[in-house]
Amino acid sequence: MGCVGSKKEQDPVGKGVGDDDTLKKTQTTHYVRDPTSGNKFAQLIHLSLCLLDLENIVIALYDYEAMHEGDLGFRKGEKLKVLQETGEWWKAMSISTGQEGFIPSNYVAKDSLQTEEWFFKCVSRKDAERQLLAPGNRIGSFMIRDSETSKGSYSLSVRDSDHQSGDTVKHYKIRTLDSGGFYISPRITFSTLQELVSHYKKQCDGLCQTLTVPCISPKPEKPWEKDAWEIPRESLKLEKKLGAGQFGEVWMATYNKHTKVAVKTMKPGSMSVEAFMAEANLMKTLQHDKLVRLHAVVTKEEPIYIITEFMEKGSLLDFLKSDEGNRVPPPKLIDFSAQIAEGMAYIEQRNYIHRDLRAANILVNKALVCKIADFGLARIIEDNEYTAREGAKFPIKWTAPEAINYGSFTIKSDIWSFGILLTEIISYGRTPYPGMTNPEVIRSLERGYRMQRTEKCPKELYNIMLECWKEKPEDRPTFEYLQSVLEDFYTATESQYQQQP
Structure with missing residues (x-):
């Protein structure tokens, strides 16, 4: 079924540009x-x-x-x-x-093996839980996936339910025999994984549930068109304005009449084309399931267009404030945090920096997957209102003290911003430091002040925030550490795998 990064989706009223004859050519099957x-x-x-x-x-x-x-x-x-x-x-x-x-x-x-509907290659334990608990699956839904810890081995993940914790996912190690067979319990062995699945579909035989149906697997999004990096403006039809930010607008658009995309139109003069292209060429090499995919650019004349994958639910900030977002239970909010930490751990591993990490720059798709957007853009904005700390657009409330005072942006200043982002998530989109102006925030931070814990924020989560807000950047944790802590936030004391039945 391909790697988890490939299990995605895709799908378009207005303002079109383009020559129909030219576009029809791209539609023809050759x-x-x-x-x-x-x-x-x-x-x-x-x-x-x-x-x-x-x-x-x-x-x-x-x-x-x-x-x-x-x-x-x-x-x-x-x-x-x-x-x-x-x-x-x-x-x-x-x-x-x-x-x-x-x-x-x-x-x-x-x-x-990948042709089996129940086999999911390259899926982590946490992503297995996310997919099995997604709408459309039921008790007994299952998948077999590659083991994260033992190369060449497999794990079985099954959706379960109990009165105390509701729907959960249980994991079982599939062990390999020297002869090439497989077993979960040494009481019974199988020559193939297909035989193993067939057996546990007939009876649970020690598992939490009898296996019912394979986990739903959405058809993956087709890769972006080969070699289509700098694309003609006419190939895009801007259809619906999704929002306007400090430096431009965001549109839902269709590329070449067949691919739904998001287009960010940059205000003329907001950045130099040369600086943007240098950064964009680096940004397109950053490819991860929790990062918004940069597809293409339009830079031959202004306004510059940035073409990315389309995220149906919009920004995390807007989603959290919506009726649907307001109904998201706290465990799912923690999961949002873990997803963002996973994406930032990848950025950290690649020695890159975001510089503007906040809920407004996280996007959400229809499967409630959070992806990091606008990474790297802050560095090339040519706007004193944004780049100077006194500027009205400078995100003071999310910025680490050393970045405010000395312009020292590092992955550790991103860690500080992540702590602020956690407050946005757990409060369903509340603005940080409520009731305080930017100058008041700066003065308070200089005195060692930190945002207080709200009543609905778990103490353990607040402790993570305080770790992110340590005065010395080197004392703050890594994103890799934050990812592991947040992924196991509710299960830190439990064994990841069930004992042999």
């Missing part, structure tokens, strides 16, 4: 002509030789309709031979037709 197509006998030999090399054969996990010139369409279950692996688009040949073209790599699998 196949690269097979060089032996004129000779049936030669084509048969070509296919036979390819079949001898089974090493690069992949199986289609989903249907794919060719969208761009040079694409190769296919049907679920079809076998293809990979000719060249480069990035997200692989060159491949259909075994059944001999046609060649580019295919989205997250729509196919090399391992036949």
